[in-house]
Amino acid sequence: xxxxxxxxxxxxxxxxxxxxxxxxxxxxxxxxxxxxxxxxxxxxxxxxxxxxxxxxxxxxxxxxxxxxxxxxxxxxxxxxxxxxxxxxxxxxxxxxxxxxxxxxxxxxxxxxxxxxxxxxxxxxxxxxxxxxxxxxxxxxxxxxxxxxxxxxxxxxxxxxxxxxxxxxxxxxxxxxxxxxxxxxxxxxxxxxxxxxxxxxxxxxxxxxxxxxxx
Numbered sequence: 001x002x003x004x005x006x007x008x009x010x011x012x013x014x015x016x017x018x019x020x021x022x023x024x025x026x027x028x029x030x031x032x033x034x035x036x037x038x039x040x041x042x043x044x045x046x047x048x049x050x051x052x053x054x055x056x057x058x059x060x061x062x063x064x065x066x067x068x069x070x071x072x073x074x075x076x077x078x079x080x081x082x083x084x085x086x087x088x089x090x091x092x093x094x095x096x097x098x099x100x101x102x103x104x105x106x107x108x109x110x111x112x113x114x115x116x117x118x119x120x121x122x123x124x125x126x127x128x129x130x131x132x133x134x135x136x137x138x139x140x141x142x143x144x145x146x147x148x149x150x151x152x153x154x155x156x157x158x159x160x161x162x163x164x165x166x167x168x169x170x171x172x173x174x175x176x177x178x179x180x181x182x183x184x185x186x187x188x189x190x191x192x193x194x195x196x197x198x199x200x201x202x203x204x205x206x207x208x209x210x211x212x213x214x
Contacts, residue, residue: 007145009059011144015066019035026095028076030075031072031073031076031095034075035068035069035071036068038067039065043056043061046060060141063144064140064141066148066151076095076099077103080092080093080094088174089175089177090172092171093171098155101155104154105154109147116132150185154181154184157184162177
């Protein structure tokens, strides 16, 4: 398949273009340039580790672009994340509706991803830790479509919850809502891992069988 025919590259192009456009519109230059510097730094480092395989000019360094955006969003969180005691929730000011949900969903995804990663490292080399580590690396670095889909799902669910269920300020995040999206993100990533790593699915089914019938 030619590069221009790849759905992954098209999705990444749209993903990056939307972020760049909105970051310029909202004047989130710290977030923008922080993300660019992270991409350059990762490209230079990867080129030293795997010359002629990875590097700034290689498409593979764009696959984990959501990681650059998530780390860059720390500038937005540092300046705009605050607790609203009157409404009993958290607010993230300065990014507008889309970028706010983009930043929060990205942060939630990385929190649950790090939780699974630490869990796998803690159990290594026992149990399902080895295939879990492989699955996590594959999900993060080789399956950007799944990651972007998960982020879009979290953004949509958070917006629908604030807009139609609670009928409250869409830029307000209640503790219960944040707990809910953390759980949804965790379940989504586990589902992706089970779907992509048959050995994990087999091990899980075997564990359930032993639990109920062993």
